[in-house]
Amino acid sequence: xxxAVDWSQVFNFADYGELIxxxxxxxxxxxxxxxxxxxxxxxxxxxDMAFAVHGISELSFAGASAGLLxxxxxxxxxxxxxxxxxxxxxxxGARARERNSITAVLMPFGLGLGIxxxxxxxxxxxxxxxxxxxxxxxxxxxxxxxxxxxxxxxxIGLAVVWRPLxxxxxxxxxxxxxxxxxxxxxxxxxxxxxxxxxxxxxxxGALLVLSILVTPAAAALKVSASPLxxxxxxxxxxxxxxxxxxxxxxxxxxxxxxxxxxxxFAIYAACxxxxxxxxxxxxxxxxxxxREAQEGALA
Amino acid sequence: MPADATRSGSDPVLSxxxxxxxxxxxxxxxxxxxxxxxxxxxxxxxxxxxGKTSLLRVILGQQRLTRGEVLFEGEPVRAGNPGIGYVPQxxxxxxxxxxxxxxxxxxxxxxxxxxxxxxRRKRAVVDRLLAEVGATSYARKPVSRLSGGEQQRLRxxxxxxADPHLLLADEPLASLDLSNQRAISxxxxxxxxxxxxxxxxxxxxxxxxxxxxxxxxYLAGGRFRTGTPDDVLRSEVLSELYGSPVDVIRARGRxxxxxxxxxxxxxHDEHHDAxxxxxxxxxxxxxxxxxx
Numbered sequence: 001x002x003x004a005v006d007w008s009q010v011f012n013f014a015d016y017g018e019l020i021x022x023x024x025x026x027x028x029x030x031x032x033x034x035x036x037x038x039x040x041x042x043x044x045x046x047x048d049m050a051f052a053v054h055g056i057s058e059l060s061f062a063g064a065s066a067g068l069l070x071x072x073x074x075x076x077x078x079x080x081x082x083x084x085x086x087x088x089x090x091x092x093g094a095r096a097r098e099r100n101s102i103t104a105v106l107m108p109f110g111l112g113l114g115i116x117x118x119x120x121x122x123x124x125x126x127x128x129x130x131x132x133x134x135x136x137x138x139x140x141x142x143x144x145x146x147x148x149x150x151x152x153x154x155x156i157g158l159a160v161v162w163r164p165l166x167x168x169x170x171x172x173x174x175x176x177x178x179x180x181x182x183x184x185x186x187x188x189x190x191x192x193x194x195x196x197x198x199x200x201x202x203x204x205g206a207l208l209v210l211s212i213l214v215t216p217a218a219a220a221l222k223v224s225a226s227p228l229x230x231x232x233x234x235x236x237x238x239x240x241x242x243x244x245x246x247x248x249x250x251x252x253x254x255x256x257x258x259x260x261x262x263x264x265f266a267i268y269a270a271c272x273x274x275x276x277x278x279x280x281x282x283x284x285x286x287x288x289x290x291r292e293a294q295e296g297a298l299a
Numbered sequence: 300m301p302a303d304a305t306r307s308g309s310d311p312v313l314s315x316x317x318x319x320x321x322x323x324x325x326x327x328x329x330x331x332x333x334x335x336x337x338x339x340x341x342x343x344x345x346x347x348x349x350g351k352t353s354l355l356r357v358i359l360g361q362q363r364l365t366r367g368e369v370l371f372e373g374e375p376v377r378a379g380n381p382g383i384g385y386v387p388q389x390x391x392x393x394x395x396x397x398x399x400x401x402x403x404x405x406x407x408x409x410x411x412x413x414x415x416x417x418x419r420r421k422r423a424v425v426d427r428l429l430a431e432v433g434a435t436s437y438a439r440k441p442v443s444r445l446s447g448g449e450q451q452r453l454r455x456x457x458x459x460x461a462d463p464h465l466l467l468a469d470e471p472l473a474s475l476d477l478s479n480q481r482a483i484s485x486x487x488x489x490x491x492x493x494x495x496x497x498x499x500x501x502x503x504x505x506x507x508x509x510x511x512x513x514x515x516x517y518l519a520g521g522r523f524r525t526g527t528p529d530d531v532l533r534s535e536v537l538s539e540l541y542g543s544p545v546d547v548i549r550a551r552g553r554x555x556x557x558x559x560x561x562x563x564x565x566x567h568d569e570h571h572d573a574x575x576x577x578x579x580x581x582x583x584x585x586x587x588x589x590x591x
Contacts, residue, residue, distance in 0.1 A: 170392065177387075180410065
């Protein structure tokens with residue numbers, strides 16, 4: 001019998017109850033990240049910043065690696081890296097085109113810097129790979145405390161700026177005319193985004209941050225346009241992917257990231273399918289709205 | 300919402316006094332004197348690059364005058380004045396916009412307030428605004444799925460939400476078909492009569508609003524003329540303004556301006572197209588292009 005994959009390593013739920021108790025903190029952190037990722041993702045989508053998120057995550061990785069090398073701490077280092085990247089992209093990349101090029105310039109630089117720091121780091125190599133692909137199980141208690149604190153800062157910050165940030169994101173011209181501090185809000189948003197990325201890097205890894213900061217919101221936007229339903233769905237998707245991923249990963253030797261990204265992707269695929277079916281249904285008996293939509297797209 | 304008593308007085312809602320705007324060595328316009336009365340409909344005309352959009356930015360407090368002053372209800376303008384409504388150049392919302400029609404209007408009501416929880420009276424006010432601009436039937440549709448005309452109605456509803464005393468509209472008819480151009484301009488006309496707010500309407504095509512406009516401000520090559528459409532849109536007036544022969548042709552109730560010189564009076568004006576017929580041109584790409 002030839003088995004390319006030993007499935008008992010992927011799914012093995014012996015002693016499951018004990019493991020859950022052991023990793024209660026990780027599950028809490030995962031759920032909080034799902035919540036934050038789902039909420040901030042709505043703004044990442046409406047501000048068209050998915051690529052910038054990826055760029056911030058690579059600098060966050062560089063910061064985490066430097067933190068590891070210099071003994072500052074992985075979480076602290078990744079927060080510093082994230083914030084620097086977010087501020088740079090926010091200050092230098094006000095326009096979408098500039099933002100994309102600045103992100104593209106920063107991203108490989110961050111990755112290279114991170115690889116350099118890891119190469120110089122004399123300690124165990126398990127941590128090295130973890131920063132890129134996720135390592136929640138390796139997180140100890142003080143780190144979890146940091147992550148929860150940062151998450152709470154982001155949640156409170158978002159709650160305060162939510163409506164003017166939404167106004168500034170979807171309609172910057174009118175928001176400016178109405179006296180909304182569009183520029184200041186954009187900086188605040190970048191800082192909150194940087195913090196969210198730093199937390200995500202710890203949990204799903206720098207390469208997979210988009211699966212939790214973008215995919216849930218993108219999925220929610222496929223099935224709704226309500227400013228209340230979209231964030232609620234997005235949070236539900238994010239928490240499902242995070243907690244579901246952690247619970248599945250517990251029973252295996254595989255890191256949590258593939259579980260999280262797969263659940264996240266499956267939800268997105270399902271939402272796309274729902275949207276496609278809806279469009280087909282609404283277009284068949286009532287051609288008028290579709291024609292209007294097409295006119296709108298052409299105009 | 301009827302116009303309240305304070306607005307029926309004869310104090311102008313907007314006053315420009317010797318207003319001059321210059322970028323580097325290029326004068327967009329200078330010495331502009333203009334009063335907009337409550338309920339008055341003023342069209343701002345001119346080719347691309349004559350500073351029409353910059354004028355709106357000055358009134359919105361986003362751009363300082365080089366010389367002169369601009370007063371809103373007797374006070375110097377400032378950014379974020381709630382008494383000034385603004386309908387920007389049309390831009391269609393894309394797919395990543397988590398807003399339905401009613402939410403776009405709602406932002407005009409409380410978009411600047413901190414927090415995330417909506418106020419209790421919001422729903423009723425938004426319903427009434429949607430009805431006023433004729434958008435009730437698509438109130439719950441995603442903004443990204445609406446046509447240009449439908450989105451423009453919402454923009455007007457959004458601007459009306461703050462109950463403005465002055466409405467600034469920047470090419471609100473650009474890229475709309477003729478029936479939507481008529482519908483949107485009639486909507487603005489009816490609302491300014493009912494609510495009594497002044498309107499400053501930037502356009503490169505006077506024809507859709509010709510029957511509604513009280514006065515025009517015509518900008519060309521750093522200079523300007525103000526007056527009723529009949530006073531300003533005449534061959535001899537525009538020829539003098541441009542400093543070269545220009546013909547104003549009236550045909551079937553429409554006005555066509557022929558022979559405006561290309562950028563001769565606006566040094567370093569790269570945006571100014573070879574100018575002719577700019578008053579009957581429907582090309583949306585013709586929208587004002589003063590980069591700041």
